[in-house]
Amino acid sequence: MKNRDELSILIEDYISKLPFPAQPRGLYEPIEYTLEGGGKRLRPLILLMTQSIFNPTMEHELNAAAAVEVFHNFTLLHDDIMDNAKIRRGKDTVHVKWGNSTSILSGDAMVIYAYSLLSRVDSRYLSKVLEIFSKMAIEVCEGQQYDMDFESTQNVSLEEYLEMIRLKTSVLIAGSAQIGATLGGATAQEGDIVYRYALELGLAFQIQDDYLDAFGSRELLGKSIGGDILEGKKTFLSIIATLEADAKLREEFITLLHSDALAPEAKIEQVKEIYNTLNVADIAKKRIEKHLNAALEILNELDLATEKIEPLKQLVSSLLDRNN
Amino acid sequence: MKNRDELSILIEDYISKLPFPAQPRGLYEPIEYTLEGGGKRLRPLILLMTQSIFNPTMEHELNAAAAVEVFHNFTLLHDDIMDNAKIRRGKDTVHVKWGNSTSILSGDAMVIYAYSLLSRVDSRYLSKVLEIFSKMAIEVCEGQQYDMDFESTQNVSLEEYLEMIRLKTSVLIAGSAQIGATLGGATAQEGDIVYRYALELGLAFQIQDDYLDAFGSRELLGKSIGGDILEGKKTFLSIIATLEADAKLREEFITLLHSDALAPEAKIEQVKEIYNTLNVADIAKKRIEKHLNAALEILNELDLATEKIEPLKQLVSSLLDRNN
Numbered sequence: 018m019k020n021r022d023e024l025s026i027l028i029e030d031y032i033s034k035l036p037f038p039a040q041p042r043g044l045y046e047p048i049e050y051t052l053e054g055g056g057k058r059l060r061p062l063i064l065l066m067t068q069s070i071f072n073p074t075m076e077h078e079l080n081a082a083a084a085v086e087v088f089h090n091f092t093l094l095h096d097d098i099m100d101n102a103k104i105r106r107g108k109d110t111v112h113v114k115w116g117n118s119t120s121i122l123s124g125d126a127m128v129i130y131a132y133s134l135l136s137r138v139d140s141r142y143l144s145k146v147l148e149i150f151s152k153m154a155i156e157v158c159e160g161q162q163y164d165m166d167f168e169s170t171q172n173v174s175l176e177e178y179l180e181m182i183r184l185k186t187s188v189l190i191a192g193s194a195q196i197g198a199t200l201g202g203a204t205a206q207e208g209d210i211v212y213r214y215a216l217e218l219g220l221a222f223q224i225q226d227d228y229l230d231a232f233g234s235r236e237l238l239g240k241s242i243g244g245d246i247l248e249g250k251k252t253f254l255s256i257i258a259t260l261e262a263d264a265k266l267r268e269e270f271i272t273l274l275h276s277d278a279l280a281p282e283a284k285i286e287q288v289k290e291i292y293n294t295l296n297v298a299d300i301a302k303k304r305i306e307k308h309l310n311a312a313l314e315i316l317n318e319l320d321l322a323t324e325k326i327e328p329l330k331q332l333v334s335s336l337l338d339r340n341n
Numbered sequence: 342m343k344n345r346d347e348l349s350i351l352i353e354d355y356i357s358k359l360p361f362p363a364q365p366r367g368l369y370e371p372i373e374y375t376l377e378g379g380g381k382r383l384r385p386l387i388l389l390m391t392q393s394i395f396n397p398t399m400e401h402e403l404n405a406a407a408a409v410e411v412f413h414n415f416t417l418l419h420d421d422i423m424d425n426a427k428i429r430r431g432k433d434t435v436h437v438k439w440g441n442s443t444s445i446l447s448g449d450a451m452v453i454y455a456y457s458l459l460s461r462v463d464s465r466y467l468s469k470v471l472e473i474f475s476k477m478a479i480e481v482c483e484g485q486q487y488d489m490d491f492e493s494t495q496n497v498s499l500e501e502y503l504e505m506i507r508l509k510t511s512v513l514i515a516g517s518a519q520i521g522a523t524l525g526g527a528t529a530q531e532g533d534i535v536y537r538y539a540l541e542l543g544l545a546f547q548i549q550d551d552y553l554d555a556f557g558s559r560e561l562l563g564k565s566i567g568g569d570i571l572e573g574k575k576t577f578l579s580i581i582a583t584l585e586a587d588a589k590l591r592e593e594f595i596t597l598l599h600s601d602a603l604a605p606e607a608k609i610e611q612v613k614e615i616y617n618t619l620n621v622a623d624i625a626k627k628r629i630e631k632h633l634n635a636a637l638e639i640l641n642e643l644d645l646a647t648e649k650i651e652p653l654k655q656l657v658s659s660l661l662d663r664n665n
Contacts, residue, residue, distance in 0.1 A: 038483075041486040044483060095446070095449060098441075098442075098445060099441075099445060117441070121422060121423060122486055125448075125452065126482040128449065129452065129475055129482065132475055133476075133479070136468065136471040136472065136475060140467075140468055143464075143467055143471075144464055144467060147460040148460065151453055155457070159364075159368060161446055162365040165443075
């Protein structure tokens with residue numbers, strides 16, 4: 018069974034060689050630009066891992082792995098238009114570089130391309146895999162809609178926020194795991210277990226993203242800190258802050274978060290001061306650990322040898338490491 | 342075998358009852374708004390027709406029929422953002438009513454929804470149907486890219502223009518016909534014949550759209566005349582005009598077409614005067630008839646009883662009627 022690094026190399030190689038047509042250049046150049054942008058390739062990785070757990074000798078379904086990565090990159094491309102994001106992975110976003118129309122259209126082509134890749138899986142599993150994929154894909158859209166709705170919603174509860182990130186982030190990771198299991202010949206029950214495992218992993222992952230935006234290191238992340246704060250975005254941290262603060266501090270915090278009057282550095286510093294006063298970082302860390310532990314718990318439901326499950330446990334640890 | 346009107350009722354009924362989730366409203370309301378907007382439903386109609394030609398007793402694959410219609414409506418939704426179109430089928434476009442972000446996201450959800458509907462076809466045909474669908478879907482994106490590229494291209498040849506409308510408009514009609522044939526159990530060769538038939542039909546259809554924009558009746562079309570002229574768009578008519586005109590008139594025509602200085606009515610009138618001088622309408626009509634005749638010719642390649650092919654012939658006639 019290939020280890021994580023070997024699988025990552027397979028994925029990068031496969032994605033870098035995807036045979037996009039030469040013309041029209043205006044359509045395919047932004048797609049290649051987006052896909053060569055790197056990223057963690059978490060979704061294809063988890064797909065190949067779950068596939069090999071259930072069938073170590075089967076050839077890796079790199080088309081399916083690429084499909085979930087292409088789909089993920091499509092969501093980034095369109096989200097960046099909607100969020101008016103300028104920088105992604107240290108590079109200009111597609112709509113900044115080529116304009117909105119190109120960005121919309123290239124994103125559309127990526128969804129279709131993802132389905133086209135996915136359609137090449139073993140025909141025995143095609144129908145099931147499509148069902149999982151379409152369900153998660155539509156849920157990702159629903160999550161993005163809730164995220165946009167939240168921009169103009171005063172009170173977002175923690176429950177609503179967690180449901181939004183479940184849809185927007187977690188289901189794609191969970192669906193990737195379930196697709197991998199399905200392609201490896203897992204039973205429906207086993208597919209469900211890895212789905213629930215990856216759902217918890219995805220929740221931890223997103224809350225960690227929120228945490229790192231405020232408390233991470235610019236050097237390690239390769240992007241500036243405090244972006245969410247400057248945009249006044251609802252995140253796990255900001256929602257915890259409104260829950261933990263007394264009425265006076267809550268008022269102050271909300272005004273501050275939506276203020277454009279301060280210099281960026283000052284705004285970030287003042288928001289983080291409130292986070293520190295309210296112990297928000299600790300609450301976030303505990304929540305991340307809670308979801309990661311839940312992920313490990315769920316893995317125990319699998320009736321498989323310990324060493325088989327090991328790669329999925331290591332994924333959990335690597336997220337924990339990122340946290341500390 | 343059901344006639345055209347009966348099939349249309351089936352389609353409308355199925356589409357109006359598609360069970361979209363209640364929430365998030367912001368995502369699904371624009372989709373319902375778009376789909377209830379009517380339109381000719383040409384793509385699902387041709388799909389059901391070709392299906393019944395090859396298998397009159399089989400239950401209609403309304404899911405597949407709805408899939409091509411939902412996909413078509415998705416392209417309208419995203420194209421309207423890119424073209425900054427304000428009105429579609431007499432109603433505000435989605436991006437005018439709800440904004441660009443909603444329009445992008447609801448469109449995305451429609452692509453996924455279309456695949457989800459399509460995935461429910463008989464599993465024997467699933468792989469083939471997906472292949473046809475993804476190929477045509479990506480070609481539609483390519484066509485839209487060429488259409489956008491043409492905006493900033495001085496000289497577009499007739500050949501390039503026809504290739505653009507083949508991709509942007511015809512392949513979706515042709516693919517719908519081929520999917521229907523496939524679902525009806527047609528051979529690959531028969532599927533290819535109806536594909537080529539519908540491709541010609543689609544070319545005629547698009548050139549006719551170009552023709553009607555300048556020479557149609559506002560009452561019959563339900564939209565204002567001259568939109569393409571006001572936008573200075575490249576159409577079959579404008580390309581023929583540049584080919585037929587001498588150097589002096591060509592210069593005058595191009596300047597006029599890109600001018601914003603005139604009142605809308607005056608610009609339309611002056612462009613149409615040049616079209617009349619150059620006999621552009623007749624050339625367009627002849628070209629439409631050429632493609633419709635080619636469509637009829639291709640139908641003769643089918644080794645089927647005349648009455649079976651009749652509905653497809655009638656589709657051709659109904660387009661000819663619209664022309665005269």
